[in-house]
Amino acid sequence: MSIAAEQALSREEQDILQELMNIAFGRASADLAEVIDTYVVLNVPEVRTLKVVDLPEFISTEISDHDIISIVEQSYLGRFKGVALLIFPSGAGRELLKLFGDNVEDYGEDVSMAALEKESILEVSNILIGACVGKVVELLDDEVSFSPPRIIIEDHPRNAIPCEIFEPDSLATVMRTVFQFSDRNISGYLFLINSNESFQWLKKALNRFMEQYE
Amino acid sequence: MIHTILIVDDSTISRKIVKKCLPKDREFELFEAGDGLAGLEKFKEVKPDLVFLDLTMPVMDGVQALKEMLKVDQDAVVVVQTADVQKKTISNVMDSGAFTLLRKPLSPEAVAEVLRLVEGTGHKKG
Numbered sequence: 001m002s003i004a005a006e007q008a009l010s011r012e013e014q015d016i017l018q019e020l021m022n023i024a025f026g027r028a029s030a031d032l033a034e035v036i037d038t039y040v041v042l043n044v045p046e047v048r049t050l051k052v053v054d055l056p057e058f059i060s061t062e063i064s065d066h067d068i069i070s071i072v073e074q075s076y077l078g079r080f081k082g083v084a085l086l087i088f089p090s091g092a093g094r095e096l097l098k099l100f101g102d103n104v105e106d107y108g109e110d111v112s113m114a115a116l117e118k119e120s121i122l123e124v125s126n127i128l129i130g131a132c133v134g135k136v137v138e139l140l141d142d143e144v145s146f147s148p149p150r151i152i153i154e155d156h157p158r159n160a161i162p163c164e165i166f167e168p169d170s171l172a173t174v175m176r177t178v179f180q181f182s183d184r185n186i187s188g189y190l191f192l193i194n195s196n197e198s199f200q201w202l203k204k205a206l207n208r209f210m211e212q213y214e
Numbered sequence: 215m216i217h218t219i220l221i222v223d224d225s226t227i228s229r230k231i232v233k234k235c236l237p238k239d240r241e242f243e244l245f246e247a248g249d250g251l252a253g254l255e256k257f258k259e260v261k262p263d264l265v266f267l268d269l270t271m272p273v274m275d276g277v278q279a280l281k282e283m284l285k286v287d288q289d290a291v292v293v294v295q296t297a298d299v300q301k302k303t304i305s306n307v308m309d310s311g312a313f314t315l316l317r318k319p320l321s322p323e324a325v326a327e328v329l330r331l332v333e334g335t336g337h338k339k340g
Contacts, residue, residue: 012227019227022270023318026297033300042270042298044224139319210227213234 093117
């Protein structure tokens with residue numbers, strides 16, 4: 001067995017992480033529902049370990065229903081270290097803007113619809129990524145800081161999905177959840193991608209989480 | 215007294231946490247299922263005194279399973295344990311007939327309180 005494979009999470013550790021992701025995204029959705037008038041339909045999250053070099057293809061396949069997407073990329077830094085990708089299909093910015101109850105006319109001629117749509121996506125990503133990553137880390141009794149988000153609006157997935165997140169020959173743990181805003185026909189995808197730098201700490205933290213129930 | 219408990223959750227970890235949160239000084243007969251439909255079938259088979267039911271599950275979700283269980287036995291005691299803590303979810307679950315809703319992750323204190331409440335109300339077969 002290679003060193004990389006030994007470092008990767010075991011099946012049970014992945015199951016623990018999946019349950020933590022489930023809890024964290026549930027809290028994040030509740031936070032979002034407090035801010036905008038919507039109901040977030042949750043799905044069962046998935047956790048898997050991949051080679052970094054295979055990540056772009058994996059993400060492209062997951063979102064293959066959509067030719068044009070908007071994507072927010074934000075790094076989280078700490079012992080739980082990685083990159084969050086929040087992906088929406090084309091048109092989501094406009095729908096999210098409606099959820100915030102905003103009209104472009106309210107902002108005068110100086111503000112474009114595109115800018116407002118971008119702001120609405122950033123606001124949703126700020127809540128979902130911040131609350132979800134924050135809750136996972138809180139459950140693991142640690143903390144993280146965030147880099148400023150990077151946003152790409154309405155582009156083809158091959159241009160928008162980052163290709164060089166981590167070292168290409170290393171492994172990454174991918175936490176993925178898909179969600180819908182029930183009354184707006186908007187789907188979204190949240191990927192939390194942890195580099196193998198955090199594997200060693202993560203394994204210990206996950207096992208420590210379960211020890212409280214022993 | 216509660217003796218038989220059915221735990222329905224697609225997460226093996228979540229089912230393990232429920233089991234670990236049950237009082238250590240009591241004995242229970244435990245049954246498990248990994249999705250709502252399997253949970254419903256197990257419910258019909260064993261007629262448990264208490265059900266811990268997750269919401270976000272494949273095949274059949276928790277709300278549907280809850281409604282089906284109550285069709286089978288209108289006195290069923292179903293405690294929903296979920297990560298989905300949106301207000302609309304909580305009201306939907308309670309309107310659908312759940313005994314109560316617990317936020318994940320469960321704690322031994324929360325589970326002990328639920329057992330006390332269920333047994334205190336005499337809600338189910340004695």
